[in-house]
Amino acid sequence: MIVVGCPNSRGYSILVDSLYQQQQEVECYESYAQLTSASLAQASLVFTFVSGFPAPLLLSDTAHLIRHAAHISVIPVVEYAEQDRAAALLESGCVDYLLAPFSAAQIHALLQRHEAAASAQESFVSCSQAGRRLLAMAQRVAVTRAPILITGETGTGKEMMARYIHRFASGESAPFVAVNCAAIPEQMLESLLFGHERGAFTGAVSVQPGKFEMANGGTLLLDEIGELPLGLQAKLLRVLQEQKVERLGGHKEIPLDVRIIAATNRDLTVEVAEGRFRADLMFRLDVLPLHITPLRERQEDVLALARRFITQYAPHEHTGCLLTDDACHALLRHDWPGNVRELENTLQRALILRKGLFIQPGDLGLAPCDQSERALDQQDASFCDGKAALRATGKWAEYQHVLETIRKFNGHKSKAAQSLGMTPRALRYRLSAMRDLGVPMPAV
Structure with a gap:
């Protein structure tokens, strides 16, 4: 259990004392920058006090933590006047928030919800904003x-x-x-x-x-x-x-x-x-x-799911280094028409048919990419970035076409959906997925 925030923040001592009383191991830090890899590896829950942190920095740091530590749930602690910031943090992938002033009973209830969610999650892996929001919504509708x-x-x-x-x-x-x-x-x-x-x-x-x-x-x-x-x-x-x-x-x-x-x-x-x-x-x-958005629209989940399937089908091997960088590139370039089921079958087949210790692109049995896609990969070594993955798969041009159609109809979503050959509801889902991946939305 990790608490991030200034000790003078409202409710800080109540939260820390309540966690100790419930036999929780607690580490306290004043900022995200002080978090260590060792503490993050052991933690499953991070409480972060919103007061005192600039909004842009808080959002970017929180999104970075969620993206690179998918096993961690981030809980913002906010005051009544800061609920707009809590809403923004929920959009970035936080699963819940704690409203100050709060009581020990509320903290206990939150911890119980977190334990129930952790035991329920099983193999539903997601570190993308869309996936984390889906899990948070699922928790709310489950009651x-x-x-x-x-x-x-x-x-x-x-x-x-x-x-x-x-x-x-x-x-x-x-x-x-x-x-x-x-x-x-x-x-x-x-x-x-x-x-x-x-x-x-x-x-x-x-x-x-x-x-x-x-x-x-x-x-x-x-x-x-x-x-x-x-x-x-x-x-x-x-x-x-x-x-x-x-x-x-x-x-x-x-x-x-x-x-x-x-x-x-x-x-x-x-x-x-x-x-x-x-x-x-x-x-x-x-x-x-x-x-549930298709896998091609939440590229951040591809490698997390791939490693989860490797752990499932090769439990005695070192999951972290079994996939080569080239194999990771190949997984991110693929469009995954069969979604998570296709990814699972691909990894299971690759583990059986691989020619060496590591999984190479040829072991995956995916269609090879063309030279232009390979050039894009070389230009951006950060293949986990959502926008780079979009460009690598050719989806960037498709999304630009969607935006141009919306501009053509002056922001009228129903007319744009009809022109694109989809329902207005499908267009809303597509725009939501684009927003999650950082695609700039039109000001209409």
């Missing part, structure tokens, strides 16, 4: 039983996010039940979800509880919800509204206490417009939306 809709491309980790929310809110003891709505025939899906009584249909020789009942007290993940047949959508809507389920062939309503998480790689607004999805069900599910 409610309202339906959660997770959207994102195939392979971005939607089920992993659902499990993170479940572990954070309910722990390991509560049931987590996942149903892939696209993988089960329609004739079986209704019985699987709602259960059936004996004799409800031919072959129903015994009572079978459904997935809703199995998930009672925990979480039910409806994966690929966009594939759910229209007939079942109406029945699902009723279950969500009534919080009760009735087995096929039965007459008894069974009360439910289930957190519903739906996941899809489709744009449900488009599905509704084309008549494949019920608008009322979409509004019922879309109470707390979470969008």
